[in-house]
Amino acid sequence: MPDVAVTARVEQVYREESRRILATLIRLLGDFDLAEEALHEAFFVAVERWQRDGVPDNPRAWLVSTGRFKAIDVLRRRARFNASRPLLIAQLEALEQADWSDEDVEDDRLRLIFTCCHPALAADAQVPLTLREVCDLTTEEIARAFLSTPPTIAQRIVRAKAKIRDANIPYQVPTLAELPERLDSVLRVIYLVFNEGYSASVGAELTREELTREAIRLGRLLVELLPEPEVMGLLALMLLHEARRLARTSASGELIVLDEQDRSLWDAGMIAEGCALVARALKTRRFGPYCLQAAIAAVHAEAAKAGETDWPQIVGLYDVLVQAMPSPVIELNRAAALAKRDGPLAGLILIEGILQRGELLDYHLAHSARAEFCRQLGRVDEARAAYERALELTQQVPERRFIEGRLKGLE
Template sequence: MRDAVKEAVATAWSQEWGRVVAAVIRQTGDWDLAEECAQDAFERALERWPRDGVPRRPGAWLTTTARNRALDRLRRAANESVKLREAARLAPEPPDAAPPDEVLPDDRLRLIFTCCHPALPLPAQVALTLRTLTGLSTAEIARAFLVAEGTMAQRLTRAKNKIGNAGIPFRVPPPELLPERTTAVLAVLYLLFNAGYAPGAAGPDQRRVTAEAIRLARLLAELLPGEPEAAGLLALMLLHDARYAARTDAAGDLVPLEAQDRSRWDRRGIAEGTAVLEAALTARRPGPYQVQAAIAACHTQAADAADTDWPQIALLYGELARMAPGPVVELNRAVAVAMAEGPRTGLALVDALAEAGELSGYHLLPATRADLLRRLDRPREAESAYREALSLAPTEAERRYLARRLAEVSHP
């Protein structure tokens, strides 16, 4: 019985933490109080559910328990009329009372947009989104982003203070601001995903961040059913994540896409991602995330590397470059063109990017150039480019991969 309760509490933590925190923030405006009372509610669940049984609606029980705990805290601290009035806003409820279903999604949507408010710096948006919506500890977030726990704690504190001091409203933006603010929210969630999906990011904290990013993207797609780019981002994450197990070998070394064992790809994840993308495309409002998801779908639908529809991928990258122009997109387009039309054509595009200088210091530019030179049987030039890429690579996994490539073209 106790094991079943522990499992129920763990499931509730995963599914309900953001709901509970958002509900208490809406009522009190106090972010720290909301997190503390949510924590208390889960601790009380561990005490009471073994005796009373798991409630029919665990989320409702946890939310009302947290709200009542907040009420108690405010009443005890109320030594001035402002505090008394704030406490009076919260009516005590029985633990089994069910908050209206229509309120909870709005609370979580408010919380997402508040965490990603443009007044906050991007690192703070990322950290606050993880902390408040997923329940990841400060230490877990710090390890995932490779910073000291104290640094992450300061980042979170400054973000909460900024919200309070600047009077940032706890709300979904008005209609005229919603498109640009939604774009910012999607960018934060994709940044979260990439923190766990990046080459060499194989630790449990990074993988948990990736899982939470997918969960939040799923939540956002549900809360914004009329926004196809939210569904496009979810599809993109699912399709990328489905290939995660095949991206490294038993030694932890990177395996390039063309050499991956496709039997290790998660076919259920691919099926879900493809279905989400197809539903998004029916809105006929394509955007950058939908196009990127379509590119990922082309890769996952190929039976093997030789079956990849590179001309279609090159066309999609051309469309992406039109929607979201930038040198990294152009570099990816150059790779697709090289696969579709030959390495010489791709190399010309890469050399043009190198001459423009916008990707100076970006290791994938010389790495791509080196690979094309290798395919053109120009080993000495490839060797020089691989050495440059190796000196710039940010992770040990990428450095090991480039070192292997370098050894293949080096001459004694």
């Protein structure tokens, strides 16, 4: 293959397989940092070798094997310079003696998720670590998701890796008896991955399909592993949102709000699967926040036209959801639903109450919603100020263009 084609193939494999390869290397090597170093060494070698020998039949197995041998070389060098470290010598001997074959390349990402979400780790480190290691989000992307700073997130990740190493936290899927207590963090991780893909925090694109696809795949794995109501609820929620992805932007990439979307573009298969999961979960009567959010998404999905949406039912579901999981963001969403049922003034009163409490002051969607209600009420100056504040807080290009369009409309 020409050099350009090989390089493109290596880049494609990295995009599609690097997280699987990393997870397997962590299982084989027992060390996050060593596995990451081995991963990048393997891809570096691939660029040269694949040009000379051709792309292997099983690129993932080739890369895992190459990464493993690179890690052994690293440990040999370390052992030569510091033969007094018995743990290092033992690690090297175990790697050299371990059997290996291409068939040993299993999908270890679910195992990796549960390791990253181990209860021995600090709660504020579990999700960032998993987003970084399993999904390859940058510390900057994770920081935006947490409304934090990159140095803070990076420090949490470093501490979590050290804890896993020093405490010998097992790299395995928990037993069925242990699963429920470990599940909340895992669900939160998967949903944050999905949200970053469904509405990217920065950049020129509204969505990142590879992240939504990955989150849904992990959700399916969890449903197979533990078909609990909240697991089904999360998968249903992601499917029902993802079903609308193609309708959320125009051909030129402009944002299209829910009421104006072409519903014929919605994925009927995903909607049917999501609604079936919601019904299955609600029948257990052991549902929680994810099931309730999925139920709201199902009501939206079942409306053939925006004007046929059952807003009273949605407001009622939000009433239950606010009780189950108090959150200013959920209150904001409830305010938007209430405005659809009772008019913009009802929604505006609720949003101003949230902002007056000092909550969501740096959340652009709160200011966008306030601006929209002010615009509908003819309060142009207030709408302009709110849109301008939302624009200051928005880093995503399609959202910025949408807000700029609304400001021009006020003029």
